[in-house]
Amino acid sequence: MAQTKPVHEVRLGKVKAAIWRNESDNGLRFGVTFARIYKTEQGWESSASFGRDELPLVAKVADMAHTWIYQQNEKNDSQSDDGETKSQNRSGSNREHAGR
Numbered sequence: 001m002a003q004t005k006p007v008h009e010v011r012l013g014k015v016k017a018a019i020w021r022n023e024s025d026n027g028l029r030f031g032v033t034f035a036r037i038y039k040t041e042q043g044w045e046s047s048a049s050f051g052r053d054e055l056p057l058v059a060k061v062a063d064m065a066h067t068w069i070y071q072q073n074e075k076n077d078s079q080s081d082d083g084e085t086k087s088q089n090r091s092g093s094n095r096e097h098a099g100r
Contacts, residue, residue, distance in 0.1 A: 006033075010064040014038060015050070015057040017065040028076060030069045034058060 006018035007030075014037050022029045035046040036054060050058055
C-alpha cells in the first residue's frame with residue numbers, strides 16, 4: 001500500500017515541503033516534494049511552480065527539510081547496533097569537528 005501522508009511538513013508562507021519516508025533494500029531514505037499553495041474560488045490548490053519572490057522561501061524550506069532529515073538520520077544512527085558511538089561518524093572522526 002502506498003503511503004498517502006508525508007511523515008513531516010515544513011511550511012513558510014505559501015511554500016511548503018512534504019517529507020516522505022521511503023524504505024528500500026538499502027535502508028531508510030527520505031524524499032522531499034515542494035509546493036506553492038494558493039486559494040481559488042474552489043478551495044486550496046497547489047503548484048510546483050515558483051515565482052522569483054518565492055525562491056528565497058523555497059531555499060529556506062529546503063534547508064529546514066534538510067535539517068529535519070539529518071536529525072532523523074542522527075536518531076537512527078544512534079539507535080543502530082553497528083558498534084559506533086554517537087560522537088563518531090562512519091570514518092571514525094568526531095562529528096563536532098566535521099566540516100572544519
